[in-house]
Amino acid sequence: MFPRPIEQTAPAVQWMYKIALPAALVLWLLPLIGVAATSVRPASDLAQGNYFGMPSYLAFENYADVFRNTPMGKYILNSFIVTIPTVIGAVALSLMTGFALAVYRFRGNLILFFMFVAGNFVPFQILMVPVRDLTLSLGMYNSYHGLALFHIAFQTGFCTLFMRNFIKALPYELIEAARVEGVAEWRIFWFIVLPLMRPAIAALSVLVFTFIWNDFFWATVLTSSPEAQPITAGLSSLNGQWVAAWHLVSAGSILAALPPVLMFFLMQKHFIAGLTLGAVK
Structure with missing residues (x-):
């Protein structure tokens, strides 16, 4: 009701x-x-x-002063270096896993899908110690690729859920007709399914970009120096040992919020279309 x-x-x-x-x-x-x-x-x-x-x-x-007196430019660059590969990697992996789970019917399909979904319900705080130890043992602590790889692994579950449900709502007759014509599976994915998923890709890219850009917890756990810290972790270091430079922290916070806001407004049309597609069926 x-x-x-x-x-x-x-x-x-x-x-x-x-x-x-x-x-x-x-x-x-x-x-x-x-x-x-x-x-x-x-x-x-x-x-x-x-x-x-x-x-x-x-x-x-x-x-x-934020740029003159602090490494704010380096922090912003670090955020882009971590966020952009994460968005590309998570969305690309979820496109393939979502296609496989939505189109192919095989034993264990539902169990595998539930495993992707179950990862979203694990409190990420309990993963802090094992993930940090893993990055230390692999030599990826305080590095761009270590933080980006972890975010890709952690975001793929949610992205797979999003993409699988979206592909599941597409007309299955399109895929069947292509198979009857003898089209290879990878061509079905590339030329038939992928063009229909542009609104979903845009919506998911905006969401993942916002999640990763605004992440503070893992940025502080997996990085420790300005060479690799993204802007969320860098803002906390703008305060001195004895004096809190809140005017610089506030200015840096406004600057940190601009990229996600600009991306949303640039992708607003596709973002809304991706979230509302099929809502009136």
């Missing part, structure tokens, strides 16, 4: 909705507004305890 549209409710309920919605929106945006305000607040205001009042002046030079 679906909830009634707000237009069909009583006038009093509609007025309460119109009042509660902006209030909830402001409450939700309040932390982000606070970070944005702190990012242009001079350090002298923070030293005097002026955290929420009007700043004495707008210190836009904080954004330049």
